[in-house]
Amino acid sequence: MAGILPLILSLAGPSSAAPGADAPGDDAPPTTLPEPVGEATLPVLVRDAAAPYPPDALALGLGADVLLVLDVDADGTVLAAAVASSAVASSSASSSDPEQTLSPELVAAFDAAALQAARSFQFEPARTASGEAVPARIQYRYRFVADRAPPLRIVAVVTAGADGPPLSDVDVVAAGPDGVRQLATTDADGVARFAGLADGDWDIAVQALGLQTATRSISLSPDGVVELTFPMVADAPPPTDDVPGEVITITAEALPPQVTERVLTMDQVRYLPGTGGDVVKAVQNLPGVNRAPLGVAQILIRGTAPEDSKTYIDGMALPIVFHFAGLNTVVNSDSLEEVAFLPGSYGVRYGRTLAGLVDLRTTPSLPQESGGYVSVDLFQATAFHEQRIGDRTAVSMSARRSYVDTILTPVLTELTGSTFQAPRYYDVNARVLHRSANDDVWDAFLVGSSDAFRVIDPDTDEVSIGLTTRFIKLRLLHRHVDDDGWRHESAAIFGIEEEAFQIAPDGDAFERPLDLGLRHELYKAAPDTGFGDGAFGLGLRTGVDVVASRYRFQYEVPSFDTSESGDIGILAPAAYVEPTVRIGRFDLVPGLRADLWSTAPADDSAGWTNLAVDPRFNAAWRFSRKGRLKLGVGKYSQFPDPREVTVTSDGNPDLTHEYALQTGIGWEQRFGEDWSLELNRYYNWLERLVVGNEDAFRFFSGPPPGGELDTGDYENDGTGRSAGIELLLKWQTERTVVFLSNTISHSVRQKRPDQPERLFEYDQPIVLNLLASHEVPTPNRKRKGSWRFGGRFRFGSGNPYDPLVNRWFDLETGEWSPVFSAEQARTPPFYQLDLRVDRSWEFRRWTLSSYLDLQNATNRSNTEVIGYSDDYRTEEPITGLPLVPAFGFKGEW
């Protein structure tokens, strides 16, 4: 401000010499009083801004004058504003009592409103005698006249997260037609108001230090007031539900104005090639996730097997997350607030798994308004609708039915000579969400899903091979935040699931768990201590997590020459506690989780009980407002499959739980407004892995192991190591998103102590994804719309496999057996380019969009899996899909 001083001295007289100005609501436009000093001129107001009239004063018809001091820069903007003389009742007010004095609350309200308006003023700057524009300090009198109060147009409510407290003193900027820009600041209730805005399109942005910028575009019409809510997300780490471990969160569109700069929004994920508009599929592009062969529905996290990771909905286990071939998630993305991908070092809320997890988190917010859509594409048709019922309740329903079988069936039939019905799926979601008067969340969510795949014998017209996966789950949730800030969460999930396999002539295998999951959790976030080095805060998470299950299975496949069956009861209670200690810029999160797992076979054979105690520790250091370092170490236990410990199914009751010792360090950094970087290094030890009985039934959890099968008894003999470096570089602006995801990793296993260490079957040393999407608004002013162009390039190392080197012939059976090399090899590297173009048209009451998605645009033939000729004479690579042009339409209302 040093440069302003000469003009203050030379242009501004004592305050009494500057009588102030008329208010915008008065007849005369507000102007400064030019006070010539020589040839110089004072600033002249060229664009005013209306102050939102204090509601209480308006109700009473009170007017007021506020005298302000404004620092006007050389470009005419207001650098600073202060109250020179607080509000006094205006003599021109329309009140019946012009001499009425204002209450302190009204004085403060008028002062704040005047300041808000003044900060958006635009002046013709002060000029020296030579005409040079210079800064100036002036006095300005703002006059409020009740019967000329500008109409209130926008009310923005800013809170810390969806359920958090209101945020005061946060700037909210409204940018409107012709470059108009107005500024408001939230009050103690987190509310910012804009008045007198012109009709047209406005962009509303919320900005504050330590918070991610949130924006939303609206269109103002003559009728009504637009209400917006902005649940803000902390910029650098935060008081969130997640410990400062390694969490990558993708925020769904359903959370109202969550167009942020650090998270991928549903709007942007939807248009990324390869995601099919599915927010969960975006996870497969993130670092730490290996590429699943043939694009199947598996999430391979940090060099572990798919069965070592889990998926959840609001922290409750979900049997599957994707339909066959990974085409879509079983939960409609529009029901989700966010998708959290936790590749490792997560907190004690989650357990019973060795590796990472994906948690689908439903939105706790009621929709702003009722709406829905119908979409139709090459593979499936989807309908979604959500309806507000009164002020506190909303219901939503969605249904999806694939018809990909009608497209793939002839292709596969031609390919193999067999007749297919494959694959087809459908799912339904239904939800009732209620927020009571005390803002409790009552939530019932039903998820049902069914997938089927069949190969039909053309001679007999009967099923040669069939696979069915289906489940139906009801999730109930109640969440209450008490006056002391404790969040009480009770949740239950209940339902039946089935995975069934048929193979002619009489093979029949199935797994049918009937599960009940219960959780009660008490949670209080550590208070935000900002960046004060001496600040201290304490938070706590503690809860119980119980699973009760009846697990029935049968494997009767004569051609596999073995059979198993069982009916086993399972009771698995767990308890956990996790304090958060926040000291200045440091977050320390120690945690402890204890899991008990007990089985009771229905045939009265011996049960099995095992206890796992998992200590974990995470820490983070916020070294700046845009960066933090983090580390995590912990034990993650996983219990054997029930049949592996049951004697009647060749199990070994002497087994104990497997566990992983996970360690990781990471760096998160933002650069400017658009760039962010995440870099993680992890090293995991896997101990006491269950090995043995690699019989034909292993395929239930993924591709069969390569090379020689370990057909010995089940033992905790296996060990493994997995290490890697993960990079996520993201550039995101309002219309463009680009991210580069790279994982460099190494994963090995040793089945038995006397066997050599070998590359894990999912080991992929390099996985690289480059995604970009850019939106171009159409110039047509009559009908809004846009084009969006996107591309995804993927590179991945090939998977290890055991090369076929010879074979031998069984003269008794006429069958060949393979002889594999002792040295592992890799399938060729994977490259693929996907391209996508979207076009949208906005109509008065609805929006139409369409897309064309070219998957494998270069038609590259990528080897995905190594197969073999029936006589094991040759390797026969199975390649991925050729160029697939997919297109679809979506109508939203």
Add this chain to the structure above:
Amino acid sequence: MLPVLLLLLGCDGGPSDVTVIRDVQIVHAGVDVPVAVPGLSQRYTLTVADPTGGGVELLAWACTGFDGECAEAAFVAPAERMVVVDAVDQGDFSEDADLDLTVPAELALLAGADTGLPFDPFAGVWFLACEPGLCPWIRQARDALAAGAIDAELEAFLGDPTAALDQVPADGSSLAQRRLPLATDDGAEPNANPELRVAGDPVLAVQTGAEVPLTFEWIDEEPGSIELQAFTTVGAMGPPTAVFDDPEITWFAGEEAGAGRLYVVARDASGGSALWRADASVE
């Protein structure tokens, strides 16, 4: 799961690539009585296809394997448990070789005993056919027979030949095994080999592209358990199908002219087997 299903899928009724013999391949090992009698010698007639005419050398050895070792090693002299047939001149190999191997008398302890194993006791025999000089173990076996003793390296190979098979290329080598059930003294009549013949008098000298259906007949004590398996060195064979209960296999002559041989092996469920073969030509 989906890729596994794709891997599991079978083939249709057309010519099957797995029936085509491209180089040295053991097709059949017949034995007079398909039961191993402890203490007696057993004669195997080994049929080896050699479509390239490069010649073949053979090694056959009795090996009832336990943990990578042959039980015969402790009881039978090398000359009685191992036979080597030297390479013959190109084109002169008759395809059949008669091999005499002794079943150790000690295996009688296993016959009829409850071993706790998930299979019935048997006497195993391995056969290795290779292009001359390709497989080092045949030379080692020849030396061992000359010396009257088997060294550790060769013994390890004999005990678990599949483990060493990555040392030789698949083209030019063929390893096969038979496992004959041990004879018991329960007085039951031992199983006999089936008899297999082709119905009618099919014409096997054809033009390119021809398809010749072959209908087979057999005689066996367990006729319902018979399974057929076909091979050929010219064209390709289709999978066995049933036409009015008569098993039929189609020979697809293919688009290349040449001469070769068709083989069809019949097996019953008790170790009995029979071979039908015939010369064929395509012009």
